[in-house]
Amino acid sequence: MKEKRGIILGGAIIGILGVLSVYCGNPKNMGICIACFIRDISGGLGLHKAEIVQYVRPEIIGMVLGAFGIALVNKEFSTKGGSSPFLRFILGAMVMIGALMFLGCPTRMVLRLAGGDFNAIFGIIGFAVGIIVGIYFLNRGFTLKRNYKQTKLEGYVFPIINIGLFIMLAAGSSLLIFSKEGPGSQHSPIWIALAVGLVVGVICQRTRLCMVGGIRDMILFKDSYLLLGFLAMLIAAFLGNLAFGFFTPGFANQPVAHTDWIWNFLGMVVAGWGSVLLGGCPMRQLVLSGEGNVDSVITVLGMFVGAAFCHNFKLASSPKGPTPTGQIAVILCLVALGAISYFSMAKDVKVKSDKDIKGGVSVD
Numbered sequence: 215m216k217e218k219r220g221i222i223l224g225g226a227i228i229g230i231l232g233v234l235s236v237y238c239g240n241p242k243n244m245g246i247c248i249a250c251f252i253r254d255i256s257g258g259l260g261l262h263k264a265e266i267v268q269y270v271r272p273e274i275i276g277m278v279l280g281a282f283g284i285a286l287v288n289k290e291f292s293t294k295g296g297s298s299p300f301l302r303f304i305l306g307a308m309v310m311i312g313a314l315m316f317l318g319c320p321t322r323m324v325l326r327l328a329g330g331d332f333n334a335i336f337g338i339i340g341f342a343v344g345i346i347v348g349i350y351f352l353n354r355g356f357t358l359k360r361n362y363k364q365t366k367l368e369g370y371v372f373p374i375i376n377i378g379l380f381i382m383l384a385a386g387s388s389l390l391i392f393s394k395e396g397p398g399s400q401h402s403p404i405w406i407a408l409a410v411g412l413v414v415g416v417i418c419q420r421t422r423l424c425m426v427g428g429i430r431d432m433i434l435f436k437d438s439y440l441l442l443g444f445l446a447m448l449i450a451a452f453l454g455n456l457a458f459g460f461f462t463p464g465f466a467n468q469p470v471a472h473t474d475w476i477w478n479f480l481g482m483v484v485a486g487w488g489s490v491l492l493g494g495c496p497m498r499q500l501v502l503s504g505e506g507n508v509d510s511v512i513t514v515l516g517m518f519v520g521a522a523f524c525h526n527f528k529l530a531s532s533p534k535g536p537t538p539t540g541q542i543a544v545i546l547c548l549v550a551l552g553a554i555s556y557f558s559m560a561k562d563v564k565v566k567s568d569k570d571i572k573g574g575v576s577v578d
Contacts, residue, residue, distance in 0.1 A: 293369030418497060
């Protein structure tokens with residue numbers, strides 16, 4: 215019961231921080247979004263040329279550093295990696311393609327619903343369907359194989375890079391690109407955004423908050439622990455939106471969203487399925503990367519490249535709806551996920567308990 219109180223409180227804090235981030239300048243219903251923020255950073259580093267979504271988001275940096283710091287303090291920092299790195303890179307890119315078809319990660323999906331965007335309902339259904347499909351393969355022995363202990367330096371590199379990136383941002387480095395209009399131009403002051411990221415990183419590291427894990431554990435083990443955190447986030451963000459006057463219910467004219475329910479659904483099927491195979495949602499991957507998990511770092515790098523591809527090849531949706539190339543990409547991702555899931559099955563392995571997941575089927 216004590217643990218459940220902790221994750222409920224943590225989820226509620228994140229929900230409130232999401233609303234406060236909008237109040238401080240972030241785009242509406244985008245107080246916290248791992249997919250959108252990674253996309254923006256990708257643009258800020260010049261990896262894509264979509265001028266309205268280019269900005270180094272301190273929230274992402276803060277999440278990595280928050281998880282890194284608290285893991286060091288609690289002696290939980292452990293460098294490990296080597297579990298199917300290239301497949302993880304590809305899966306990370308595909309998760310990003312699915313998320314940018316929907317226009318949001320699982321966290322933003324919850325925050326969009328809390329703000330009254332009913333298009334998120336189709337995303338949630340698709341996300342759950344993707345997780346169920348992934349569970350089907352987990353139960354039949356899907357595995358990305360075990361990871362191995364690495365040198366401490368390997369685990370320190372990613373947090374160090376994030377520190378350097380924040381210094382560049384704070385100094386207004388001319389090497390970075392800054393949007394002058396659109397969602398990329400809308401952001402909280404950098405120190406507030408960093409503080410939000412740090413708090414979220416600490417909470418997620420201590421509670422293991424993960425929406426993929428929440429739905430997966432509820433289906434496999436009837437364990438509601440992780441799911442309670444996202445329910446608390448939804449309720450807290452809903453109340454916060456009401457208090458600030460941000461709640462605008464409906465389908466049409468929602469901020470940074472489109473109304474094509476089929477592709478909202480299918481995009482999040484890809485995101486959910488890919489995240490199950492990876493062992494955690496995009497937020498969880500960031501936290502694990504801060505804890506020294508090099509496999510998660512590879513996954514996050516795949517997300518960066520996936521975001522760049524989405525905008526360089528016109529795969530990402532816009533408020534006008536999905537693009538034809540984006541639709542083709544989502545279908546190809548579904549086919550690729552099926553192939554990866556099937557050919558990565560260890561025929562003699564089945565998931566019987568949470569320990570089986572932690573022992574090699576996932577990185578969570």
